[in-house]
Amino acid sequence: MLNRIGLLIIKDVKLALQGASDTGMTFVFLLLACTLFQFSIGPDQTLLIKVGGGVIWVVALLATILSLERLFITDFEDGTLEQYFLSPMSLVFFALAKAISHWLTTGLLVIISAPIIALLYSLPNEVFLPLFLSMVIGTPILSLIGTLGAALTLGAKRSGVLMPLIILPLYIPVLIFGTLVIYNVMYGHNYNSFLIVLIGLLLLSLALAPWATACALRQAIE
Amino acid sequence: MQSLKIKNLECNRNGRSIFTGISFDVTPGRILLLSGKNGSGKTSLLRILAGLMPPKAGSIVWGDKKFTDKRDRELFSPLYIGHSNPVKLGLTVRENLIFWAKIFGHGLNVDAALEQFGIRNHSELPASYLSEGQKRRLTLARLALDQPVSTLPSLWLLDEPAWGLDPEAVKTLSNLAIDHVKNQGMVIISTHGNNLDELLALNSDRYSLTENNC
Numbered sequence: 001m002l003n004r005i006g007l008l009i010i011k012d013v014k015l016a017l018q019g020a021s022d023t024g025m026t027f028v029f030l031l032l033a034c035t036l037f038q039f040s041i042g043p044d045q046t047l048l049i050k051v052g053g054g055v056i057w058v059v060a061l062l063a064t065i066l067s068l069e070r071l072f073i074t075d076f077e078d079g080t081l082e083q084y085f086l087s088p089m090s091l092v093f094f095a096l097a098k099a100i101s102h103w104l105t106t107g108l109l110v111i112i113s114a115p116i117i118a119l120l121y122s123l124p125n126e127v128f129l130p131l132f133l134s135m136v137i138g139t140p141i142l143s144l145i146g147t148l149g150a151a152l153t154l155g156a157k158r159s160g161v162l163m164p165l166i167i168l169p170l171y172i173p174v175l176i177f178g179t180l181v182i183y184n185v186m187y188g189h190n191y192n193s194f195l196i197v198l199i200g201l202l203l204l205s206l207a208l209a210p211w212a213t214a215c216a217l218r219q220a221i222e
Numbered sequence: 223m224q225s226l227k228i229k230n231l232e233c234n235r236n237g238r239s240i241f242t243g244i245s246f247d248v249t250p251g252r253i254l255l256l257s258g259k260n261g262s263g264k265t266s267l268l269r270i271l272a273g274l275m276p277p278k279a280g281s282i283v284w285g286d287k288k289f290t291d292k293r294d295r296e297l298f299s300p301l302y303i304g305h306s307n308p309v310k311l312g313l314t315v316r317e318n319l320i321f322w323a324k325i326f327g328h329g330l331n332v333d334a335a336l337e338q339f340g341i342r343n344h345s346e347l348p349a350s351y352l353s354e355g356q357k358r359r360l361t362l363a364r365l366a367l368d369q370p371v372s373t374l375p376s377l378w379l380l381d382e383p384a385w386g387l388d389p390e391a392v393k394t395l396s397n398l399a400i401d402h403v404k405n406q407g408m409v410i411i412s413t414h415g416n417n418l419d420e421l422l423a424l425n426s427d428r429y430s431l432t433e434n435n436c
Contacts, residue, residue: 018312079306
């Protein structure tokens with residue numbers, strides 16, 4: 001089973017890297033969105049530092065959604081999804097593999113971009129490690145919930161509009177605890193408890209999201 | 223000899239009845255050719271048999287065992303090839319075939335399979351270079367890799383497999399199907415009456431989905 005999951009991940013990452021324009025688009029989007037925030041806020045450095053943590057997380061959520069819309073569509077249209085359904089591999093593992101590939105092609109990019117954005121917003125140096133840790137724990141949650149949203153809207157008309165409506169409310173806890181980590185560091189408080197909450201959310205979504213995604217995919221196939 | 227018995231199968235899609243009262247037997251060692259007009263339900267019937275969708279009513283029985291869900295179908299390790307070609311354009315022809323062989327646990331004699339379908343000389347090219355007919359050949363090359371792992375007969379469900387194929391590839395396909403049933407496998411093929419029907423005539427039975435089934 002692990003071999004099959006590995007095969008799926010390697011195939012998806014390889015295909016994603018071949019369509020490097022999509023991956024590049026996510027990176028450009030991240031930087032562009034942060035720059036736009038800066039233009040709208042103005043040159044007030046104190047204000048930039050204050051909003052920086054929130055901006056990083058909001059932009060991370062939006063970048064994740066950007067790449068979700070086509071997560072299952074190609075597989076659905078060319079009959080690949082049917083074949084996965086018929087294969088000896090459970091759809092739950094397929095959903096998990098999809099979430100991991102999404103994280104590898106988008107989540108990692110968000111993690112790499114986060115320090116650059118933190119620099120743009122002049123966040124203090126002590127923020128970098130907690131920011132990195134919160135992103136490492138938080139972005140897999142975004143991918144797991146995102147795959148569920150993509151599966152639920154698979155085959156639906158206007159899925160591009162419907163999907164954010166479904167998943168953005170589910171992203172709110174990650175956004176709250178992710179930004180709390182950054183602000184607690186900035187104000188000299190302990191942030192460990194918020195990281196633990198994020199770990200809890202990750203475990204919860206790891207247990208539930210692939211299973212729910214598999215159910216949604218089964219509905220789409222039938 | 224035991225056979226796969228399909229009894230009074232009914233199918234509804236979006237509240238519309240596609241067919242009712244479908245009953246036939248599939249015997250190991252024989253090919254069943256499904257015919258019928260467009261929209262008569264051939265694809266839905268194959269999808270039900272593959273476990274891709276549930277029937278509204280009816281049963282699929284092997285001996286004393288009733289098949290109700292996908293897990294039961296796995297005993298027959300059904301190999302379903304639908305209308306579309308699950309070919310990833312960014313991977314090479316060989317990578318595509320190896321990927322499916324590993325996912326399904328088939329044999330890895332990929333070169334021989336590609337040779338059989340006349341696309342071995344394209345094996346290192348991205349699949350995006352292939353024509354539609356060649357993509358169909360690549361999809362069907364999986365049949366040449368199928369190695370049943372079950373003690374029960376392996377079931378092939380082929381939905382208009384000859385679509386887009388030239389006569390040479392149709393001949394290869396018919397030879398594979400005949401070889402499969404000679405090894406006590408079962409094959410169900412939906413067809414619109416073409417060269418493939420003629421090539422399989424000696425080894426096949428026929429079932430027609432008519433207006434009586436609607």
